Amino acid sequence: MCAAIFSNSMDQALTRQKIRELRALVGDGDRVAIVLQDDPDPDAMSSAIALRTLLGRNKLTTPIFAFKPVTRPENRTMMHLLEIEIAEAETQALGVYDKIAMVDVEPPYFGDKLPRADIVIDHHPGYVAGIAPFEDVRVGYGATATIMTEYLISAAEHISERLATALLYGIRSDTLALSRRVTEVDIEAFTHLYPLANYNLLRQIDRPELPLSFARILSRAMGRMNLRDGIVVLHLGVVERDDLIVQMADFCLQFEGVKLVAIAGKLGRDLVIAVRNHGVGHSHSGEIVKRLFNEIGSAGGHRNMAKAVIPLSAWRQREGTTRDNAIEPRLRELFTAAILGEEDRTGSIDQRSTKNGA
Numbered sequence: 001m002c003a004a005i006f007s008n009s010m011d012q013a014l015t016r017q018k019i020r021e022l023r024a025l026v027g028d029g030d031r032v033a034i035v036l037q038d039d040p041d042p043d044a045m046s047s048a049i050a051l052r053t054l055l056g057r058n059k060l061t062t063p064i065f066a067f068k069p070v071t072r073p074e075n076r077t078m079m080h081l082l083e084i085e086i087a088e089a090e091t092q093a094l095g096v097y098d099k100i101a102m103v104d105v106e107p108p109y110f111g112d113k114l115p116r117a118d119i120v121i122d123h124h125p126g127y128v129a130g131i132a133p134f135e136d137v138r139v140g141y142g143a144t145a146t147i148m149t150e151y152l153i154s155a156a157e158h159i160s161e162r163l164a165t166a167l168l169y170g171i172r173s174d175t176l177a178l179s180r181r182v183t184e185v186d187i188e189a190f191t192h193l194y195p196l197a198n199y200n201l202l203r204q205i206d207r208p209e210l211p212l213s214f215a216r217i218l219s220r221a222m223g224r225m226n227l228r229d230g231i232v233v234l235h236l237g238v239v240e241r242d243d244l245i246v247q248m249a250d251f252c253l254q255f256e257g258v259k260l261v262a263i264a265g266k267l268g269r270d271l272v273i274a275v276r277n278h279g280v281g282h283s284h285s286g287e288i289v290k291r292l293f294n295e296i297g298s299a300g301g302h303r304n305m306a307k308a309v310i311p312l313s314a315w316r317q318r319e320g321t322t323r324d325n326a327i328e329p330r331l332r333e334l335f336t337a338a339i340l341g342e343e344d345r346t347g348s349i350d351q352r353s354t355k356n357g358a
């Protein structure tokens with residue numbers, strides 16, 4: 001316990017020194033760009049807006065950049081709910097900035113795309129000091145958001161509800177809800193932020209709100225759901241949002257005995273199909289959807305997760321009709337044949353065919 005208190009007070013002094021250095025480095029008129037790792041995660045996003053607050057700046061004077069945009073649905077939800085704007089980074093365009101700051105990432109990550117940084121704040125191991133004029137890399141920490149929280153507390157900065165919510169979510173997601181790589185400092189930061197955060201927003205990031213109309217779609221679909229050959233195929237009809245199809249696929253995969261799920265829905269002018277796969281034989285979801293739908297739409301993915309987007313006009317041309325009650329049986333036919341086909345080719349015998357043969 002003594003050691004913890006000792007190291008903590010050391011960090012306090014260090015942090016105050018660091019804040020002085022940081023503020024001295026950035027001039028009032030400097031244009032500062034904050035650059036994040038590809039597909040930024042909650043730790044990176046929250047650390048970026050914390051740095052902006054710490055420097056007393058706004059999104060115009062200190063924009064946030066990433067070379068590849070945020071893709072994970074919950075991270076996109078966080079970005080939208082907390083109104084975090086991330087612009088597309090371009091090596092040339094970044095050249096006009098007086099200062100480049102990297103949070104939750106370090107210069108070597110970007111290679112030739114962005115070899116220089118003026119400010120590096122991170123917690124990843126392997127950093128070789130001496131690259132940037134300002135460096136604060138704390139490898140022991142579970143999240144960069146923890147370092148930023150310490151900065152804000154030491155600088156006696158006001159932590160807005162939005163910022164507290166972002167940092168809390170950043171720490172939580174980098175430490176898998178305080179279960180991985182977590183230190184006492186992370187828990188301290190978490191505890192400090194907790195009463196300042198907006199729980200309603202946190203809940204919305206964790207579990208995106210479903211439109212009320214989806215209740216009826218869900219109940220009809222559940223009534224029809226049946227499991228044959230370890231496969232569940234459902235067509236939901238017209239849906240409001242893409243993520244409802246994906247959520248439904250994840251949900252159906254939780255039922256016992258389900259090995260592969262294909263959920264379809266009409267979204268605008270397209271038929272969207274999401275596939276989830278626990279592993280039926282050697283089946284590869286991405287390969288299956290490519291084989292089934294590549295010639296009439298875009299299709300692909302990984303072994304466990306795949307997607308197809310087919311213009312309804314193209315579906316009608318090949319399948320004859322886009323009636324909802326025709327789509328589901330047809331999809332079942334296609335997926336069953338495709339999966340049995342894969343098993344034939346690989347010569348694998350799964351439990352189903354053994355049981356049927358006996």
Ligand SMILES: [Mn+2]
Nearest residue numbers: 043104144174
């Ligand atoms: Mn991190």
